[in-house]
Amino acid sequence: PPPPLRALLRTKxxxxxxxxxxxxKVRSTFxxxxxxxxxxxxxxxxxxxxxxxxVPFDDPTLLFNNAxxxxxxxxxxxxxxxxxxxxxxxxxxxxxxxxxxxxKHNDLDDVGKDVxxxxxxxxLGNWSFASYFKKEGIAWAWxxxxxxxxxxxxxxxATYCEGDQHLGGMxxxxxETRDLWLALLPADRVIKGNMKDNFWEMGDTGPCxxxxxxxxxxxxxxxxxxxxxxxxxxxxxxxxxxxxxxxRNKDKTLTMLPGKHxxxxxxxxxxxxxxxxxxxxxxxxxFTPIFEAIHLKTGVRPYTGKVGVEDTDGVDMAYRVxxxxxxTLTIAVTDGAQPGSEGRSYVIRRVMxxxxxxxxxxxxxxxxxxxxxxxxxxxxxxxxxxxxVFPELHGNPGxxxxxxxxxxxxxxxxxxxxxxxxxxxxxxxxxxxLDKASGKLSGPHxxxxxxxxxxxxxxxxxxxxxxxxxxxxxxxxxxxAEQKAKSRGEAKEGSVVLTLEAEQTDKVANELAVAxxxxxxxxxxxxxxxxxxxxxxxxxxxxxxEFVQEAAEGSFVGMILDETNFYAEAGGQLYDTGRISxxxxxxxxxxxxxxxxxxxxxxxxxSGAFKVGDTVELSVDYERRSAVAANHTTTHLLxxxxxxxxxxxxxxxxxxxVGPDKLRFDFSYNKPMTVDEVDKVQRxxxxxxxxxxxxxxxxxxxxDAKQIKSLRAVFGEVYPDPVRVVSVGPVKHTVEQLLxxxxxxxxxxxxxxxxxxxxxxxxxxxxxxxxIGEEGTAKGIRRLVCVTKQAARDAxxxxxxxxxxxxxxxxxxxxxxxxxDIAKLRTEVDNTVMDYARRDKVKKSIDALKDxxxxxxxxxxxxxxxxxxxxxxxxxxxGRTSVVEEVDVDGDVKGLDSAMKVISSKAPExxxxxxxxxxxxxxxxxxxxxxxxxxxxxxxxxxxxxxxEQCGGKGGGKPDRAQGAAKDAxxxxxxxxxxxxxxxxxx
Numbered sequence: 001p002p003p004p005l006r007a008l009l010r011t012k013x014x015x016x017x018x019x020x021x022x023x024x025k026v027r028s029t030f031x032x033x034x035x036x037x038x039x040x041x042x043x044x045x046x047x048x049x050x051x052x053x054x055v056p057f058d059d060p061t062l063l064f065n066n067a068x069x070x071x072x073x074x075x076x077x078x079x080x081x082x083x084x085x086x087x088x089x090x091x092x093x094x095x096x097x098x099x100x101x102x103x104k105h106n107d108l109d110d111v112g113k114d115v116x117x118x119x120x121x122x123x124l125g126n127w128s129f130a131s132y133f134k135k136e137g138i139a140w141a142w143x144x145x146x147x148x149x150x151x152x153x154x155x156x157x158a159t160y161c162e163g164d165q166h167l168g169g170m171x172x173x174x175x176e177t178r179d180l181w182l183a184l185l186p187a188d189r190v191i192k193g194n195m196k197d198n199f200w201e202m203g204d205t206g207p208c209x210x211x212x213x214x215x216x217x218x219x220x221x222x223x224x225x226x227x228x229x230x231x232x233x234x235x236x237x238x239x240x241x242x243x244x245x246x247x248r249n250k251d252k253t254l255t256m257l258p259g260k261h262x263x264x265x266x267x268x269x270x271x272x273x274x275x276x277x278x279x280x281x282x283x284x285x286x287f288t289p290i291f292e293a294i295h296l297k298t299g300v301r302p303y304t305g306k307v308g309v310e311d312t313d314g315v316d317m318a319y320r321v322x323x324x325x326x327x328t329l330t331i332a333v334t335d336g337a338q339p340g341s342e343g344r345s346y347v348i349r350r351v352m353x354x355x356x357x358x359x360x361x362x363x364x365x366x367x368x369x370x371x372x373x374x375x376x377x378x379x380x381x382x383x384x385x386x387x388x389v390f391p392e393l394h395g396n397p398g399x400x401x402x403x404x405x406x407x408x409x410x411x412x413x414x415x416x417x418x419x420x421x422x423x424x425x426x427x428x429x430x431x432x433x434l435d436k437a438s439g440k441l442s443g444p445h446x447x448x449x450x451x452x453x454x455x456x457x458x459x460x461x462x463x464x465x466x467x468x469x470x471x472x473x474x475x476x477x478x479x480x481a482e483q484k485a486k487s488r489g490e491a492k493e494g495s496v497v498l499t500l501e502a503e504q505t506d507k508v509a510n511e512l513a514v515a516x517x518x519x520x521x522x523x524x525x526x527x528x529x530x531x532x533x534x535x536x537x538x539x540x541x542x543x544x545x546e547f548v549q550e551a552a553e554g555s556f557v558g559m560i561l562d563e564t565n566f567y568a569e570a571g572g573q574l575y576d577t578g579r580i581s582x583x584x585x586x587x588x589x590x591x592x593x594x595x596x597x598x599x600x601x602x603x604x605x606x607s608g609a610f611k612v613g614d615t616v617e618l619s620v621d622y623e624r625r626s627a628v629a630a631n632h633t634t635t636h637l638l639x640x641x642x643x644x645x646x647x648x649x650x651x652x653x654x655x656x657x658v659g660p661d662k663l664r665f666d667f668s669y670n671k672p673m674t675v676d677e678v679d680k681v682q683r684x685x686x687x688x689x690x691x692x693x694x695x696x697x698x699x700x701x702x703x704d705a706k707q708i709k710s711l712r713a714v715f716g717e718v719y720p721d722p723v724r725v726v727s728v729g730p731v732k733h734t735v736e737q738l739l740x741x742x743x744x745x746x747x748x749x750x751x752x753x754x755x756x757x758x759x760x761x762x763x764x765x766x767x768x769x770x771x772i773g774e775e776g777t778a779k780g781i782r783r784l785v786c787v788t789k790q791a792a793r794d795a796x797x798x799x800x801x802x803x804x805x806x807x808x809x810x811x812x813x814x815x816x817x818x819x820x821d822i823a824k825l826r827t828e829v830d831n832t833v834m835d836y837a838r839r840d841k842v843k844k845s846i847d848a849l850k851d852x853x854x855x856x857x858x859x860x861x862x863x864x865x866x867x868x869x870x871x872x873x874x875x876x877x878x879g880r881t882s883v884v885e886e887v888d889v890d891g892d893v894k895g896l897d898s899a900m901k902v903i904s905s906k907a908p909e910x911x912x913x914x915x916x917x918x919x920x921x922x923x924x925x926x927x928x929x930x931x932x933x934x935x936x937x938x939x940x941x942x943x944x945x946x947x948x949e950q951c952g953g954k955g956g957g958k959p960d961r962a963q964g965a966a967k968d969a970x971x972x973x974x975x976x977x978x979x980x981x982x983x984x985x986x987x
Contacts, residue, residue: 021149021275023286027095027124027268027389033144034093034126040136046126049092051390053335053398054099054120055344063344064332068096068125069242069263075129076207076244076261090131095268095389096123097331102347109458112321112358114307115280116233119351120328122268130259137241137262138180141214145239149275155217157189157228157235161198161210170254171199174210177243181212188225197229200242200263205250207257211242216274238274239266280305282320286385290323293381297374300363318362325355326375330382333406334392336399339413340529341623343790350456352413357459360421372418376411379403412530417454419533419619420581424453427607428460432467439468443475450476451483452579452586452606498544498558498602500595508598512547514539514560516597521565522576523697527760529626536561538614542600550611558600559587559610565618566601567625568594572656573632573757578620584608587616625758627660630766630788633695633728633759634685635663637769638786639712640729640751641684642667645677653712654781658757662772662787669782678771678784679837685769688730689788692764695728698735705754707742712753719754726755728763768792771836787833799838802829806845815856816920822849861894868895872902882911882983886976891918893963896927909933911987913943913979917969924951924966924975930959937986947979 034046052071056062062070069076075086101108101119110117128137145151158181163171173192181190192198193213201208217224218234227235244261246254269281276284282291283305291303303319311317328351332344339349352375360370383403387393395402431445441464449455461471500508508514525531540560541548551557559580566589569575575592580601585608589601610616635656642651646669655666673681702721705711713719725735729750738747760766770792773785787795802825809821825846829839868889877883883903889895896914903912913928926947928940940962944955948966951974955964966975 019276019285021272023268023272023284024388026149026272026275027122029148030124030144030266031093031095033148034091034140037091037140040132046091046093047089049089049094051094051096053392053396054097054332055336063102063347064099064337065096066098066100068094068098068123068265069127071096072127072129072263073202076202076263089127089129091126091128093126094124096125096265097335097390098123099328099332101328101351102344108347108351108354109462111324112317114233115282115305115320116236116270118269118281118324118327120324120331124266124268124271126262126264128262130261133245133260133262134176134180134243137243137264138177138184138212141239141241141264142184145214149271151216151274152220153185155220156185157191157215157217157225158185159191159193159198159213159215159228161212162192162194163210164195164199169195171195171210171246174198174212174243177210177212188223191225191228193229200240200244201248205248207244207246207261208248208254209243209245209260211240213237214239214241218274218279234279236270238270239264282323287323289385290326290378290381291319293378294319294322294359294363297377298363298365299368300365314362318358321358322355322363322375322378325351326378327382327386329355329410330379330393330406331386331390333409334396334399334401336396336401338409338528346456349413350458352410353417353454353456354459354462356414356417357421357425360418361425370418372415373411375414376407379407379410416530419617420453424449424455425463427453428455428463432464432469435469436467439470441469441471443472443477444479446471446473446476447479447483448606450480451588497591498542498556498600499593500542500558500598500600504542504547505596505598507547508540508560509596512540514598515562517561517594517599518563519565519568519599521563522567522758524565525620525622525625525758527626527629527758527762527765529623531620531622532565533617533619534563534565536563536616536618538610538612538616540598541610541612550609551605552609553585553605553607555605556603557605558602560598560600561616561618564592564599564601566592566599566620567758568592568599570594571755571757572635573658574628574660576620576625578618580610580616580618582608582610582614582616584614585610624660626760626765627789628658629758629760631660631663631786632658632755632757633726633763634689634766634769634786634788635665636712636726636728636751636753636755636759637685637688637763638663638665638681638784639667639753640710641681642784643712644684645680646673661791662785664783664785666777666781666783668780670780672776673774673782673784675837675840678774681784682769682771682835682837688728689763689766689769691730692762693728693730694762695726695759696733696735697724697726697759699724700735700739704739704742708738708752709743709745709747710750710752712751720756723754724756725752726757726759727752728759766792768796770795770834772833774836791833795833795835796838798832798834799842802832802834802842803838803845806842806849810849810852815853815860818849818853822846822853825849861892864889864892864895865898868899869902872899872906875903875906877903877907877910880910881987882913883907884913884976884980884983885915887914887916889916891916891923891925891965891969893925893927893965896925896963900927900929904929911938911983913947913982915947915972915976915979917972921969922967924948924953924969924972925963926955926965926975926979927963928979929961932960934987935959938983943979943982946982947975950975950978 031048035048037046052065054065056065099120100106107117108119111119146153160177161174163173165172178190198211200211215228215235216238224235242263244263245257247257248254269286272284272286273281278284295302300315304316306316332348337348338345339352340346356375364370380403383393428449431441435441446457446460449460450457457476464471521534538559539562541551542558567576578589580587580589586606587610588603588606590603593600635658639653652668654668657664699722702719702723705723705725727735727738727750731746731749766788769788771784771786772795775783777783812818829842868887887896887899896916899914900912909931911930911934915926917924926944928943930938930940939959941957944962944964948954948964950971951966951968953964953966955962957963
């Protein structure tokens with residue numbers, strides 16, 4: 001830390017030492033208490049099991065780790081790998097890093113408004129995995145709180161689960177827990193709680209059980225039972241002890257678990273505030289050093305702990321927001337999260353921008369300028385406060401982060417937002433004034449604040465709330481959906497795509513005297529998703545019909561600049577998007593194309609005006625480009641892998657499209673790839689991605705570059721001289737080395753291509769890879785469609801989910817129901833984006849289910865036929881002029897035929913009509929045979945139709961033999977009567 005902060009840290013240490021219960025002691029006392037607890041049946045006692053990271057890379061159901069039990073889910077679910085360290089645990093204790101911002105558990109919007117909400121918090125916990133249960137769990141909780149922490153027993157309240165049997169449910173009241181607490185507390189402080197508060201469930205299915213909450217009254221000297229679970233800040237829950245003893249089945253029934261577990265969680269910040277006799281979590285030594293640093297850096301008045309209307313200047317709320325958010329950011333980035341535009345990355349961005357906005361607007365007194373680095377500079381203080389308990393803050397080998405790199409990531413995001421913050425706030429004020437009469441900030445205005453100025457919508461919601469307004473969320477969502485379609489390169493119906501023909505490029509060069517656009521700066525960026533915003537000069541403005549000197553707000557135009565860092569669509573790589581800003585206006589760049597050396601930036605002038613000669617700032621959407629770059633480099637790896645897998649065939653690239661969401665690669669090959677070939681290609685690419693190899697790019701003489709062994713050039717492409725060489729792969733190298741020894745066989749292990757596109761710096765940025773489609777586009781041309789990053793993981797996750805569904809379906813004993821499941825599965829597997837090779841395996845598994853159905857049906861048919869023949873053998877035909885009978889073969893026409901053969905063999909000259917209906921009532925079958933002796937008197941076709949017409953069906957055949965069916969068996973009796981009546985009077 002810088003010298004002022006070092007002094008502050010010394011002050012903080014001294015202040016903590018003067019406390020009876022500094023935070024570090026609170027934490028260590030909890031952990032040591034449970035580590036010291038005696039063994040039961042040689043189970044090894046409590047193991048200190050360090051917290052997992054807050055970024056759950058192996059759990060797609062979570063944005064962030066939000067509870068201490070998450071890392072132990074495999075144990076609770078009975079899915080722990082025997083070779084895992086978790087398999088050896090009988091008991092555990094720790095303090096867990098938790099973030100609740102975004103997703104189902106989201107406290108972000110509440111942080112700052114009160115004195116107890118946090119986005120990052122510590123959860124002190126102890127766990128029993130089929131070791132001890134309620135008796136010990138409750139006794140030890142009481143001992144820790146009243147004997148060790150010495151909390152006044154008369155301020156504690158315990159709740160237990162009342163169950164839901166009185167409401168017709170299946171959960172009985174937890175009388176065991178109630179009685180255990182009654183031995184420790186008076187009856188009026190043992191309170192029954194409802195299922196919402198006192199029954200814990202992991203999800204829709206899975207382990208669950210009753211829980212008891214411990215509440216503490218900060219005031220004391222009263223009976224506060226009526227304030228328990230009433231959101232009173234002075235009567236707060238401090239510990240939740242969950243008894244996992246049941247399993248919620250898919251049909252919502254409950255079964256008791258053979259092994260019963262204990263899962264507890266106590267908020268570190270809350271118990272620390274109680275032990276330090278503070279009325280607020282923010283008044284403890286977990287936060288006060290950060291408050292002191294804020295005061296030292298800004299000169300703003302000291303923190304006074306006010307909330308709501310009492311916080312008249314908003315400064316105290318801003319203190320809380322900044323202190324909370326810098327803790328969250330430091331922890332999350334250390335554990336591998338990054339600011340971005342999707343998923344948890346967007347949550348991190350929202351946290352960052354919310355914090356910067358509050359700091360800039362409320363914490364810097366008039367005349368004191370906010371300087372970039374204020375926010376990032378506080379991260380070192382978080383490392384100092386929490387680094388002893390979470391040593392990865394000093395350097396995380398799992399993610400490669402250091403305190404310096406974490407601060408740098410936060411700084412870059414801070415700088416990025418500051419560029420637009422002031423103008424964004426000013427624009428918000430204008431929009432708020434325009435929309436004030438309706439009391440609602442319009443959706444397009446809210447979206448422009450997001451798209452142009454980087455304001456997350458929840459930040460806009462908060463700013464609107466401060467003015468007594470709301471935001472048109474629906475209108476915002478519509479605008480966002482349209483923008484996402486544009487980002488994927490989807491042209492909206494009726495949208496204008498500007499182009500320059502030869503006439504226009506000639507005019508630009510000769511009449512307007514504009515030089516070709518210099519675009520070398522497109523390569524000056526970091527492929528992780530950041531880069532500079534250089535300046536340029538507007539040289540020409542094109543409306544699609546004419547060149548103009550000026551464009552006004554609302555115009556859709558194309559701008560030519562003297563230089564640009566935007567990538568113009570080329571070589572299969574889609575164009576960049578972003579914005580161009582000047583002191584007078586903002587222009588959204590929707591498309592970038594190159595015509596005769598001139599790069600045309602097309603888009604909407606969203607505010608202000610632009611003139612030829614204006615100096616502008618260029619802001620590429622680097623996150624979108626990062627996704628494109630990952631797909632582009634991976635396209636090169638795909639080309640390389642195809643050559644290795646399809647060795648012996650002439651594989652040439654015949655086209656590609658590289659966008660932010662997927663890549664498409666066309667190549668010469670005269671037959672469909674087998675599933676095994678696709679899987680081999682996929683595995684090769686994944687290996688290189690996991691190998692984390694650097695990519696290398698350099699412009700070199702074309703003649704020299706063509707000599708490099710393993711070079712892959714695009715069929716029919718004309719390359720510039722010098723040409724840009726892009727190389728990547730598992731052999732350590734540089735482009736200079738490739739040129740120095742071009743015949744080296746080691747280069748065959750590399751992807752080496754000529755390419756002017758933008759690429760990732762290291763293959764790890766692609767995260768993962770999946771082929772999701774293989775098809776033919778023309779004779780001798782095949783196409784692979786692939787995804788990287790989270791989309792690749794989602795494609796594999798979709799296959800995992802389908803595997804589970806097929807496995808579940810295979811347990812079905814009802815073959816009719818299984819037939820329906822098979823039809824649904826086949827439809828869904830064809831319509832779901834998933835790993836191509838896995839899709840094939842899923843389809844084969846579904847085919848196996850169909851084979852199972854057919855086998856069962858075949859056996860059932862044998863039984864039906866045998867039964868039909870046995871029945872027919874018992875039929876008496878003597879003395880009858882015709883036979884009309886119902887056969888119990890569930891509407892199966894083959895069963896009717898078997899019975900017919902037996903009857904006809906017994907009475908070959910007897911007219912016979914047989915009918916059958918199925919149990920479901922949606923099928924009626926009919927078969928009739930008329931011997932030659934009755935020709936001209938009876939017609940088999942007329943006979944069956946006389947019957948089937950009653951049920952809405954019909955049949956076909958010849959006069960001597962006919963069959964048919966109907967779908968409505970509700971009028972079977974009428975059909976049977978019609979069949980019986982038909983021969984009467986005719987024979």
